Amino acid sequence: MGGRVVIRTLHEGWTVTAVSSTGQPRPVVAGLPATVPGCVHTDLLDAGVIPDPYLDDNENRLRWIGRTDWSYETAFDWTDPGDDRADLVCEGLDTAATVILNGVQIGQTANQHRVYRFPARHLLREGKNTLKVLFEAPYGYAEKQRAALGDRPGAYGEPYQFIRKMACNFGWDWGPTVVTSGIWRPIYLETWSSARLAEVRPLVTLDGRDGKVRVHITVDRAAQAPLNVTASVAGVEDRVRLAPGERTAVITLTVPEPDLWWPRGHGEQALYTLTVTAGDSVWTREIGFRSVVLEREAFRLVVNGQPVFMKGFNWIPDDCFPNRVTRERVAERFQQAVDTGANTLRVWGGGLYESEDFYAQADALGVLVWQDFPFACAAYPEEGPFRAEVEAEARQQVTRLSSHPSLVLWCGNNENIEGHADWGWQDTLDGRSWGAGFYFDLLPAIVAELDPTRPYWPGSPYSGSPDAPPNDPSRGTTHIWTVWNREDYTFYGTYTPRFVAEFGFQGPPAFATLRRAVSDEPLTPTSKGVMHHQKALDGNEKLLRGLGDHLPQPRNFDDWHYYTQLNQAHAMAFGVERFRSLMPYCMGTIVWQLNDCWPVTSWAAVDGDGRRKPLWYALRRSFADRLVTFQNPETVAVVNDTSDEWETELSVVRLTVQGGELARERFPVRLAPRSAMTVPLPASMTPGDPSKELVSASVGDLRALRFFTSDLPQAAYDVTTEQLSDGVRVEITARTLVRDLALFPDRLDPAAAVDDMLVTLLPGETATFVVTGKDLGPEALTAYPVLRCVNE
Known part of the structure; x- marks a missing residue:
């Protein structure tokens, strides 16, 4: 027998009070209404006590919040249902907290990444009950740990490695310093009798064409009677009977020839409902049958026997206050990712283990998830409570x-092995621990014990051996930051990597996003608010330097905004296409980054208000299943990342910038599935006058253009517009060469968007854009600075 399991959320009636702070001037906050799940920043913001930390430089005036102890309190009525047990379950407390029920300390926590369960039956009483959660100031807790264990080096002068909390809360080179406290995930009472399912761990594998699920089950027991435990999936069911005192069982289910779960672009995403019951306690999840192997020497992921080129993005927390990230917002970000053609998201190690909504979206859409354990850019202590x-x-x-x-890889950390090897940490550590015991011993042992169906990799970048240089492009995973920090983006062409897990180039957010966040008048590239929303070291200088000979130097803010966004798109398209052209030697290109956590100039393709930057449109072309790309003046690469052979013809034409044909060559192309080839160009494609010529390479509707100069003749074009029910259709016909045509309708209506961008037209060609939004007068929509091209 198993009794009912009842969950009662405790999300109502909370107040928050500032208890004490370490010498920080602060407003009086006492008994303020609080939202649970939530955090203190959003509670203070909702009450009007603080300004929005995302606007202007408000962040600077809110540091006291992270140095203050906070008390969250509520009262609730309880009627004894007669169950054997009642547990207080805290799915997410941020971070060092003491939990007090009816005046009695019931537990303590020190980890944002854990769920805590405290027996509460003995403290609950009929009628009114009180619950208090006292949060120690995160800075105070972390600094005490640092003092006790000895300082450790990190990328930033903040103590984030001394508290098990989202590291980027303490600020990053794209994020603000907003150190939170609060009840950030659900909190509830769970009452039960006899038994409850404490843990279900399904290990899904393939045995030939059959699917196999080994369901590892742990139950909590309040009564020592025999207990039936059942598991079922895809019409297959089995059960075990636990004798009194037994808590664990393994049920193996074999499903004959199930439909397989495939990564996006390789097949369908078949999902099956797995249900486990123990008495009245029920656990249910969607699972998928697939095999995952990591060929470690090449760093090549193989799913269901097929090597997969992993193309996609690094993912950071989508908000500094993650309780604001709704299911709908997660779905929107995933759609933005897959609409580029991406098949992978890497959950970066300075953030979180993401929500169930996140992984469920990945399962449904076929997006491969690389999951970092949350360690990033610092030496971490291994002693004490850690x-x-x-x-x-x-x-x-x-x-x-x-x-x-969808989860196909566990990774020990982000850049900590590289930091220890190459960033001078060893001198300052003086023999103290730095996390190696986690990455090389503890974490791989846990993955091997609990989930041997998935590969583990110690960190990124990592070359496969603790003795090897960690960021060697020829082995394992590499992070490429030479380009953003020092080199022109064409320097990507000097790399022949196995797998690029991080590389990026900055650009500002959409105009409407920046204008909402910054009240500077006038708005300039170096005005106070714009600079506050640029967190990278020498970021604005690198933006301008990165324009190089590719684009003009900006004359004003509008030029700066367009050119730097465009250059970000050019840079990342060049890198992605370089690495894809090396398939199958290179089998991964993971862009830094998909998303932002606030409005900021950054490496993201989708900005902090959810708007697509020009980079997003460029990546949609560069991630396409089939691709034509120039890698240097002498070659064209053709990529076929589909399951079908591609037999076609490559046409290469040398043109004048006025559109006159100077030479044409045709090459038969036959590509096997999941392959790339490089076509050498004959001498006829060498420009006679680079300042007045370009080369076009095309296969069907796919085209790549190679320019030899940024000094192009002034653009001339004809524009027609047609009013639609929800926007405007804009048709542009080129009378001359028109390079990187773009529309920025958010300058007119912050809710407006355009379906395409960065289109280059040869003389006589026409492009059509569909703009959705209101207040889109045709005159303003087709004039500077809304309608742009490089050679305007």
Whole structure:
């Protein structure tokens, strides 16, 4: 027998009070209404106590919040239902907290990444009950740990490695310093009798064409009676009977020839509902049948026996206050990712283990998830409470995520192995621990024990051996930051990597996003608010330097905004296409980054208000299944990342900038599935006058253009517009060469968007754009600075 399991959320009636702070001047906050799940920043913002930390430089005046202790309190009525047990479950407390029920301390926490469960039956009483959660100031907690364990180096002068909390809360080179406290995920009472399912860990594999699920089950028991446990999937069911005192079982289900779960672009995403019951306790999840192997020497992921070129984005927390990231927002970000042609998201190690909504979206859409354990850009202590916390969180999260077919790789950390090897950490560590015991021993042991169906990789970048240079492009994963920091973007062409897990180039957010966040008058590239929303070291200088000989130097803010956004798009398209042209030697290109957590100039393709930057449109072309690209003046690369052979003809034409044909060559092209080839160009394609010529390479509707100069003749074109029910159709016909045509309708209506961007037209060609939005007068929509091209 198993009794009912009832969950009662405790999300109503909360107040928040500032208890004490470490010498920080602050407003009086006492008994303020609070939202749960939530955090103190959003509660203070909702109450009008603080300004929006995302606007102007308000962030600077809110540092006191992270140095203040906070008390969250509520009261609730309770009637004894007669169940054997009642647990208080805290799915997310941020971070160092003491939980007090009816005046009695019931538990303490020190980890944002863990779920905590506290027996509460003995403290609950009929009628009114009180619940208080006291949060120690994150800075105070982290600084105490640092003092006790000894300082450790990190990329930033903040103590984020001394508290198991989202590291980027402490500021990053794209994020603000907004150090939160609060009840950030659900909190509830769970009452039950007899038994409850404490843990279900399905390990899904393929045995030939059959699917196999080994369901590892742990139950909590309040009564020592025999207990039936059942598991079922795809019409297959089995059960075990647990004797009194037994808590664990393994049920193996074999499903004959199930439909397989495939990565996006390789097949369908078949999902099956797995249900496990123990008495009245029920657990249910969607699972998918697929195999995953990492060929470690080449760093090549193989799914269901097929090598997969992983193309996509790094993912950071989509908001500094993650309780604001709704299911709808997650779905919107995923759609923005897959609409570029991406098949991979890497959950970066300075953030979180993401929500169930995140992994469910990945499962449904066929997006491969690379999951970093949350360690990033610092030496982490292994002593004191940290090892126990890391082990507990890793065990819990590996178990929690084991059902998701989209999760294909666990990775130990972001850039910590590289930091220890190459960033001078060893001198300052003086022999103290830095996290190696986690990345090379503890975490791989936990993954091997709890989820051997998935590969583990110690960190990124990492070359496959602790003794090898960690960022060697020829082995394992590499991060390429030479380009953004020092080199012209054509320097990507000097790399022949196995797998690029991080590389990026900055650009500002959409105009409407920047204008909402910054009240500067006038708005300039170096005005106070614009500079506050540029967190990268020498970021604006690198933006201008990066224009190089590719684009003109800007005359004003509008030029700066367009040219730097455009240059970001050019740079990343060049890099992505370089690495894709090396398939199958190179099998991954993961752009830094998809999204932002606030409105900022950054490496993102989608800005902090969810608007697509020009980079997004460029990547939609560069991630396409089939691609034609110039890699240098002597060659054209053709890529076929589909399951079908591609037999076609490549046409290469040398043209004058006025459109006159100087030479034409045709090449038969036959590409096997999932392959690339390079076509050498004959001498006839060498420009006679580089300042007045270009080369075009095309296969069907796919085209690549190679320019030899940025000094192009002035553009001339004809524009017609047609009013639509929800926007405007804009048709542009070129009378001359028109390079990188773009419309920025958000300058007229912040809700407006355009379906395409960065279109280059040869004389006589026409492009059609559909703009959705209001207040889009044709005159303003087709004039500077809304309608732009490089050679305007």
